[in-house]
Amino acid sequence: MSVVVLISGRGSNLQAMLDAGIPVSAVISNRADAPGLALAARRGIATAVVEHRAFASREAFEAALGAEIDRHAPRLVALAGFMRVLTPAFVARYAGRIVNIHPSLLPEFPGLDTHARALAAGATRHGCTVHFVTAQLDHGPIIAQAAVPVLAGDTADSLAARVLVQEHELYPRAIRWFLDGLLELNDGEVRVKGNHAQMVHGNRL
Numbered sequence: 592m593s594v595v596v597l598i599s600g601r602g603s604n605l606q607a608m609l610d611a612g613i614p615v616s617a618v619i620s621n622r623a624d625a626p627g628l629a630l631a632a633r634r635g636i637a638t639a640v641v642e643h644r645a646f647a648s649r650e651a652f653e654a655a656l657g658a659e660i661d662r663h664a665p666r667l668v669a670l671a672g673f674m675r676v677l678t679p680a681f682v683a684r685y686a687g688r689i690v691n692i693h694p695s696l697l698p699e700f701p702g703l704d705t706h707a708r709a710l711a712a713g714a715t716r717h718g719c720t721v722h723f724v725t726a727q728l729d730h731g732p733i734i735a736q737a738a739v740p741v742l743a744g745d746t747a748d749s750l751a752a753r754v755l756v757q758e759h760e761l762y763p764r765a766i767r768w769f770l771d772g773l774l775e776l777n778d779g780e781v782r783v784k785g786n787h788a789q790m791v792h793g794n795r796l
């Protein structure tokens with residue numbers, strides 16, 4: 592019972608999952624040049640490319656993507672830097688078993704350029720969120736979050752790097768909770784069975 596990971600780029604969260612021993616059965620990218628594909632191949636993991644550009648519509652792309660996912664009959668689909676917006680129909684197909692990591696403390700800063708936007712807004716803390724994916728972009732039930740301080744002199748890059756360290760801890764841990772059957776989803780709220788912190792404060796916040 593394994594995880595299919597969807598990526599579009601670097602794949603550092605994928606690497607963190609693999610290093611943490613998460614059972615990843617396949618990695619699928621919508622971009623053939625995603626460096627994360629080579630990383631997966633080096634570890635002997637099946638890879639596939641489903642290029643969104645090759646399809647005339649979002650629905651046609653998602654039909655191909657879903658077929659590729661379902662070949663592996665995963666228990667969980669994990670988005671790790673997968674930069675395509677998914678339709679409600681696609682999300683419904685994997686309801687309750689598709690998760691994402693987002694580089695902000697949701698509900699703050701959904702969407703793109705989260706680190707620059709946090710700086711521009713004068714935020715004193717920032718972070719990342721693992722959540723179930725629902726039809727509304729970056730608004731699904733929150734599984735876990737990690738916060739870091741925003742420091743004087745931070746740039747979007749320095750802040751992103753500080754958050755990324757937390758992403759690499761948080762995402763494998765949340766996926767492990769899912770695989771261990773510890774997550775309960777009720778009325779849009781996630782509860783973790785046992786004594787597990789759903790909010791983590793990193794870097795001496």
Ligand code: GAR
Pocket residue numbers: 598599600601602603604605627671672673674692693694702719755758
């Ligand atoms: C990560 O910071 C992830 O949180 C973000 O993209 C980066 C991917 O890095 N995801 C999003 O912005 C989703 N909207 P990685 O490829 O090295 O894991």
